[in-house]
Amino acid sequence: LRPALRAMLTAVGDVPALVVGRSADDYVTKPFSPRELALRVRSVLRRARGAVVPGVGGPLRDGDLVVDVVAHEAERAGRRLTLTAREFDLLAFLMRNPQRAFTRDQLLDRVWGWSFGDSSTVTVHMRRLREKIEDDPAAPRRLVTVWGVGYRYEPVGDA
Template structure:
């Protein structure tokens, strides 16, 4: 069998939850959907398993013994890029936003539908694989002192490399591809995240994080402007930096 026709290995999912019932249900649904699943019951165990063999995606509970999910997510991100979906029983919006701000790609609030979680996993993996998939014709996007190379997944601002998460990179590339265009949050969720449903605060948080990395004054953004009643617009002519 040629390498081109060789079957691909199933994506490895690490489920981190100290509730055995939740872990069993989530793991069962993911396995039936064709994923290879491992389980860790606490934060230190999750970091140990991820260190031994890096997963393709982590389903991570927020409330964990040993280390909470936020700290586990931070340490996973320090070790390298890996998609993370956070599970939380908390209804507090600030907790959910904190998870997104430290780099989680999505979150699901308990109680949740296991089928919905599987759809979220598949969506995040599709975006992750698209980011590291086969080479495409090289087109480097440049505007307002920003440079984005979709092939190497490298972004710079005035010559200095930006540390962007998967979603932040995709969001910036999308803005640079369509300067001057107003986008609703629903459009950004479909076009950048690939989701037809989800909490729109996900978009808001990622725009805020991206502004913090590319704006001279994130409190008064000039590049990613808010279009009141609509959404956001990228205005490269509003920055003094040369491309």
């Protein structure tokens, strides 16, 4: 079974996260370089190869946080979380690799599929994700900063 791939090519430079999160796996704004397009296509294909096949594996669970990778849904304390596609991928990746620290560059490679780029995008996505899943985003318990390294997922168990 192959997952469907969705991509967007747009002249608009500021694509709302909601549009990207719900209708496309990635997007490229015009003007773009052929190299950027090739890297983006490679990234989407890499993620598709690693996609979860329906019916294989169960939801990721940590206390009141449940991430259903098959349905591509997440909820906390019974409330559905509104995550962008990238936030979802980042959370699922970290939950699959608990208590393991990753540098921003490693996350760019393994979640974004980028071999180079601005690692501050990881910081921004992490901040937004913390706002959605942490009780206190300023003092996170799950999405922990490992100073001088990057980030790791710390299970909290029965929260």
